[in-house]
Amino acid sequence: MSLFDKPFDRRTMLSGSATVLGAAAASSLPFGNAFAAGFPDGAISVTVPTRAGGGADRNLRAFTGVWKKYLDATFKPDFKPGASGRVGYEFYMGKKKRDGHNLLFGNMGPEFLNWIVKMPTFPLEDLTYFARVDTDPGAIFVRADSPFKTIDDVVAAGKKRTLNVSTSRLAHPASVGLLALGEHTGAKFNLIPLSGGKNTIAGVVTGEMDLGTLTSGSVAAKGKALRTLLVFNDENVAADRLNNAPTMNQHFGTSLPPLLSSRAFAIHTSVIKDHPDRFKILNDTLKKVFDDPEYKAAVIKAKGIWEYINYGDMNDTAKYLKGIKEVGLRFKPLLTGKPS
Amino acid sequence: MEFCEVDVSIQMFAELFVHTLGFWWIILPAMLLGLIVGAIPGFSAANTIIILLPLTFAMEVEQGIVFMVALYASSRMGAGIPAILVNIPGTAGAAATPLDGYPMARAGLGQQALAMSFVASTAGGLLTTIIALIAMPWLAQVAFFMHSVEMIVVMLFGISLIATIAAKNTLKGLIAGLLGLMIGAVGTDFVYETPRATFGFLELYDGIPLVPALVGLFAVSEAFLVIEGESILTRRGKELMANPSWQATFEGVRMCAKRWWHVIWCSLIGLVIGVIPGAGASIASFVAYQQSRSFSKTPELYGTGHPEGLIAPESANNGVTSGTLVPLMVIGLPGGATAAIMLVVLEFHGVNFGPQLFSEQPEIGFGIFMAMAVTYLLMIFTILPLSRYMTKVTIVSTAFMAPVIISFTLVGSFVPREFGFDMGLALGFGVLGYIARRTNYHVAAILIGIILGPLLEGFFLRAIRMANGDLGVLFSSNIGNALWVALVVTVALPYLLDYLRKRRRQQKTM
Numbered sequence: 001m002s003l004f005d006k007p008f009d010r011r012t013m014l015s016g017s018a019t020v021l022g023a024a025a026a027s028s029l030p031f032g033n034a035f036a037a038g039f040p041d042g043a044i045s046v047t048v049p050t051r052a053g054g055g056a057d058r059n060l061r062a063f064t065g066v067w068k069k070y071l072d073a074t075f076k077p078d079f080k081p082g083a084s085g086r087v088g089y090e091f092y093m094g095k096k097k098r099d100g101h102n103l104l105f106g107n108m109g110p111e112f113l114n115w116i117v118k119m120p121t122f123p124l125e126d127l128t129y130f131a132r133v134d135t136d137p138g139a140i141f142v143r144a145d146s147p148f149k150t151i152d153d154v155v156a157a158g159k160k161r162t163l164n165v166s167t168s169r170l171a172h173p174a175s176v177g178l179l180a181l182g183e184h185t186g187a188k189f190n191l192i193p194l195s196g197g198k199n200t201i202a203g204v205v206t207g208e209m210d211l212g213t214l215t216s217g218s219v220a221a222k223g224k225a226l227r228t229l230l231v232f233n234d235e236n237v238a239a240d241r242l243n244n245a246p247t248m249n250q251h252f253g254t255s256l257p258p259l260l261s262s263r264a265f266a267i268h269t270s271v272i273k274d275h276p277d278r279f280k281i282l283n284d285t286l287k288k289v290f291d292d293p294e295y296k297a298a299v300i301k302a303k304g305i306w307e308y309i310n311y312g313d314m315n316d317t318a319k320y321l322k323g324i325k326e327v328g329l330r331f332k333p334l335l336t337g338k339p340s
Numbered sequence: 341m342e343f344c345e346v347d348v349s350i351q352m353f354a355e356l357f358v359h360t361l362g363f364w365w366i367i368l369p370a371m372l373l374g375l376i377v378g379a380i381p382g383f384s385a386a387n388t389i390i391i392l393l394p395l396t397f398a399m400e401v402e403q404g405i406v407f408m409v410a411l412y413a414s415s416r417m418g419a420g421i422p423a424i425l426v427n428i429p430g431t432a433g434a435a436a437t438p439l440d441g442y443p444m445a446r447a448g449l450g451q452q453a454l455a456m457s458f459v460a461s462t463a464g465g466l467l468t469t470i471i472a473l474i475a476m477p478w479l480a481q482v483a484f485f486m487h488s489v490e491m492i493v494v495m496l497f498g499i500s501l502i503a504t505i506a507a508k509n510t511l512k513g514l515i516a517g518l519l520g521l522m523i524g525a526v527g528t529d530f531v532y533e534t535p536r537a538t539f540g541f542l543e544l545y546d547g548i549p550l551v552p553a554l555v556g557l558f559a560v561s562e563a564f565l566v567i568e569g570e571s572i573l574t575r576r577g578k579e580l581m582a583n584p585s586w587q588a589t590f591e592g593v594r595m596c597a598k599r600w601w602h603v604i605w606c607s608l609i610g611l612v613i614g615v616i617p618g619a620g621a622s623i624a625s626f627v628a629y630q631q632s633r634s635f636s637k638t639p640e641l642y643g644t645g646h647p648e649g650l651i652a653p654e655s656a657n658n659g660v661t662s663g664t665l666v667p668l669m670v671i672g673l674p675g676g677a678t679a680a681i682m683l684v685v686l687e688f689h690g691v692n693f694g695p696q697l698f699s700e701q702p703e704i705g706f707g708i709f710m711a712m713a714v715t716y717l718l719m720i721f722t723i724l725p726l727s728r729y730m731t732k733v734t735i736v737s738t739a740f741m742a743p744v745i746i747s748f749t750l751v752g753s754f755v756p757r758e759f760g761f762d763m764g765l766a767l768g769f770g771v772l773g774y775i776a777r778r779t780n781y782h783v784a785a786i787l788i789g790i791i792l793g794p795l796l797e798g799f800f801l802r803a804i805r806m807a808n809g810d811l812g813v814l815f816s817s818n819i820g821n822a823l824w825v826a827l828v829v830t831v832a833l834p835y836l837l838d839y840l841r842k843r844r845r846q847q848k849t850m
Contacts, residue, residue: 052390053681058688061393078758082546083528083535090542117533164806170532192805193531195798198680202617202673208487208806223692225672303687336532 039278040073040101046265047096047104049088049111051081055197055218059263060105062298063133063289070285077105084169085111086120093122093268100278104266108132109259112321113171116328117336128272129264130279131286132312132320136305137233138174138259139216139242140165140181141226143204146211151229151251154211158187163210166203169193170335173259173324174213177232179331180256181248201226215261216242221303232259237307257323264317287311353473353710356703360710363406367715368722370410375723377411378418381430381555382752385415386677393685401689402703408685409665409711412678414719416621416661417461420654424453425733426572426745428559432550432791433621433657436629438558439784440642440649446572447645448580450734454727455592456647457654462720463596464607464655466713469662471611473709479663480670482615485819488803491619492814493823495796498626498788500831504633505643505785516781520789523548527794530801543761550622552762553790555749556769557776557783563742563749564774572741573734581735589727595647602648603655606632610656614663617673621657622791628656634830639838643784662712669693669705746770 046064050056057077064075080088085106096102108129115124140151148154157163167175170193182189192209194200197218204212205225212219219226220241228242236247248256265286272279289295290311299306312320328335377383389396389408396404419430424441437457444453472479486494502517526537527547538544566572573581596603606628613624632652633642642649664675665682672693674680683693691697691704698705733741753766773783807813815821 052387053677053684058684080757084533086528086533087542087545094542114533162808190806190808192802194802195530198674199618202483205671205673206483206487206617221687222672223694225694301688301690 039275039281040071042101043074043076044071045076045078045096045102047078047080047088047092047102049080049082049085049092049104049106051196052077052079055215056105056107056263058302059133059304062295062302062304065298066289066292066295067286069292070288071281084114084171086114086118089120089127090122093120093127096268098268098270098274100267100271100275100282102268103282106264106266108262108264108317108320109173109324110169110171110261112324113173113176113328113335116325116332117171126269127266128269128314129266129317129321130272130283130314132262132264132310132317134217134304134308135258135260135262135310135312136215136217136308137231137236138172138177138213138261139219139228139232139245140174140178140211140213140230141204141219141228142211143207144225144227146227148211148229149227151246154229155181155185155187157210158182158185158189162188162190164208165189165191166194166200166209166212167191168197168200168214169195171328172213173261173327174215174232175335176327176331177248177256177259178213179334180232180254180259180327181230181252184252184254217261217305217308220305232256234258238305241305257327259327260320262312262317262320264312352702353706356706356710357714359703360406360707360714363403363711363714364718366403366406367410367711367718370407371414371715371719371722374411374414375418375421378415378430379421380752381422381428381559381749382551382755384431384678384756385412386681387756388415389678389681389685393681396685397688401686401691402707404685404689405682405704405708406711408678408682409708410715412682413465413658413661413712413715416465416658417458417719417723419657420457420461421454421730423558424457424650425450425730426559426741427562428745428749429554431621432554433625433660434653435554435558435622435787435791436625436653436784437650437657439629439653440644440646443643443645444647444650445731445734446574446577448573448577448734449588449645450581450731451584451588451727452592452595453645453650454730455589455724456596456650458720458724458727459593459596460603460606460651460654461658462716463600463603464610465658465661466716467604468607468611468614468659469709469712469716471608472662472666473706473713476666476670476709479611479615479666482612483617483667483671483673483675486616486619487817488799488806489814489817489820490823491616491799492796492803493820493827494613494616494619494623494627495792495799496827497630497830498623498792499796500827501626501630501633501788502785503831504630504639504834505782508782509780512779512781513785516776516783516785517789520786521793522789523553523786524790524793525797530798531805541761543757543759543765547794548790549753549757549762549765550791551756552753552766553769554787555753556766557773557787559745559749560766560770561773561777561783563745564770565777566738567742570738571735572738577734581731584728584731586728589724592727593724596651599648599651602632602651606652606655607659610659610661611663613656614660614675615666617667617675620664620676621660623795624656624660625653626788626792628652631830634833636834639834658716662709665708665712669697669708 080091092104142148194203200212200214203209228245231245231247377388419434420437422428423434423437425445427438427442429435441453505513528535609628610624613619629652633639664679667673667675668679674683750763753762776783
C-alpha cells in the first residue's frame, strides 16, 4: 500500500501538519552564524519589554540607528510586552543566549519597582544595566484647560476631595512621586493605572481623570494640549517645554530623590565575565553614539528632549537602582495594596 | 472649533481627491499587501506597519500616510475573506464575520458572501470616511463623553450576545459564555498586576493571546470537524459550486444593496466605537451584530448564513477604521493599535496634531481621510471581480484543506508574539472548540467571553476604583444611563417581538 493509498484520518492530518510546520521552522534557522568570525558575527537582538510603537521603541530606533555605524552590525528589536515588563525580562533571562549578541533595552525605574512588588524568577545580580541612555523625570500634568493652574491648586483641591490621577502603572517612579506629594501635603489622591503612557494621557485629555502623572518627556511631546505642574527632579532642566513647572523639592522643601524613568541597555552579567572582549566592544562603541550629532538630530526629530539624554555607566545605574529601591520599599504597601 | 478657520469647500475636496488619486502607485501595492496580511491570521496592519517602519520613515510624509492608510483599510477587508471561506477570522475584528459568512460559504454561497462582504466593507468604510471628513470636530468630542462607565455598557451590548446565543439552549449557552469569561480572566490583574491562573507560564502573564484563541476555536476545531467529510460544502453547496457564474457576484452586490440601511446603521456604530480610544473593531463587530439581530424581523436566522449577520460586522469593522483616525488627527490620541503606530510615523515626520494641523497642513489633516476614501474606491473595483476565483477554495478537498488550515493557523498563532507556546495554545483551543461543537456548545459564546471579558473587567475596575468602591457610579452619568436603557430595550426587544408575533399568529388561527 503506497502512502497515497492510506486512509486519511485525523492522525494522518496532524502528522502532516507537523511535517509542514517542521519544514517551515527548519527553513528559517539562522545558518549565517556558522560562517561568521569576530564579534559581532550577526545581528544584535534587543529585547524590549514594552509594545512596539511606544516611547522605548522610539528611543531605541534613534539610538541603534547611529550605534550600528560604530558596531558594524544590525539591530533587531524583539518586543516582548506584558505584565509591566515582567514578560520581557523573564524571556530575556530565560531564553536568550548569553553570548553578547543579545541585549535588553529596559526602563530601569518602573521595571525595578516591579521587582520590589514581586521578585522575578531570576536572581537580580544575573542582569546588569551597563549603559544608561536617558534620565526622564516624572511629572504631574493636567489638561491645558484644566481649572488647576498650579500645583498649589491641585493640593488645595486634594484636601477637599480625593482626586483621581491616571498613571501608567502603580509601580512607576511618577506614581511614587505622587504618593510622596500626598504624604507631604495631606492631599488625597487615587491612583488609577491605565496601562501605558498613551492611555494615561488619554485619561486626562478626555477629562475622565483630574490629573495625571507620567514621565515628563511623554508629557512634553504632547505640546500645548497638556500643562505640567510639578517635576520630580532636583532641577527642571527642560523648563521651557514643561511650562516652567517647579520641582517637588524646590516648591515644597522636600528632599525626595529624583524620580526618574531611565532607559538603559542591560546584558546577562555572565557575558561581562565570560566574554570581556565582546562586552568591551559593545560598551566602547555605544559610548560614541552620545557624541554623534546624528544622534542628537534623531532625538530632536522624534520630539525627544536632548537635555534628558544622559550617559551613565554601571556605577551610575547601580546608584540609581539603590535610590529607587529605597523609595519603592517606603511605598510598597500602597503599590501592592497590602498593608505592611 | 478652529476648523472653521480653514477654507473648506467642495473645490478643495475635489482638488484633494485628484491629488490623492495621483498616489495610485502607492495605494495599489499597499492595498494588495493589506489584503494579504489581513487574510493571514496573526498578521495585521499594525504589525506590518511596524515591520515596514524603516520604509515609512524614509518616505515623504504624504506618501507614508497614503501607504499606511491604504494598508490599514484593505487589511480590514482582507480579514473577512478567510473568515467567510474557511472559518478563519484573520483578526479579532473579523471574529463575528464567520458566524453567518461561513455557513453561507458551506451552502455554496461563498461568492455571494464575499461580494456582500466587499460591498458592505467598501460602502461602510467610504460612508464613514466621508462623515469623518465632514464631522471630524464633533466626532472627536465623543471621546470626551465615553468614559469607563459608558464603556462598561458598550461592552455589555457585545456580551449580551451570549444571552442571545443561550436563547437556543440556555444552560449550554451560559456555560460557554462563562467559560469564555473565565478564560478571559487569565493573566495579571489590572490594578496590582497579580498573576491569576497563569500556572507559572510566563506566556500567560499578559492574558490569553487573542490570535491563538481565535484561530483555535474557529479554524483548528473546524479542521478537526471537516476532515470527517470530503468537503466543507453541503450537498446543495456542491451543486451550486459546480456551475460558478458572474451572476452570483452580482447577486451578492444586489443582496447588500437591498440592505443599504443596514450598512449605514452598522457602519455608524463602527465609526462611533472607533472614535473612542481603547475600544476597537472586535467590540464594534459584536455590538453591530447584536444590534442587527435585536432589530431584525428574522432573528432566528442569525448564525445560519443570514446576509444581515454578515453585513453587520463587516460594515462595522470598516467604520472603525476611519473612526480610529478621528481622535488621532484632532486631539493626537490614537483610537486603536494601528493608529498608534501611525502616530509614531507622523511624529517622526514632525507632524503636529490638533485643530491647527487642518489649517497649517490640510493636505495631511484632510488628506489622511481622502487617502482612505480613494483606497476604498479603488479596492471595490479591483477586488470584487476576484470573489468568483477566491470562492474556489471551498471546493478543495478537506484532505488538503485541513492540514493547510492547521499549518497556516499555527504559524499565524506564532507570529504576533513569537512564542512557540502560542502554537500549543491554538491547538488546545482547537481541541476545546472541537469538543464544544461536538457537544453543541457555541464556540462564539466562548470567544465573546475571551475577547470582551478582559475589556469589561478593565473598565469596571477603573470605574469602581475611581468611585472608591461605590457601585452607584455605574448609574452616575446621563449618557451611561441612556445606554443602560438602550441595552435593556435591545436585549428585551427580540423576546418582546417574538411574543407579539406568536400572539398575533394565535389570534389569526382563532
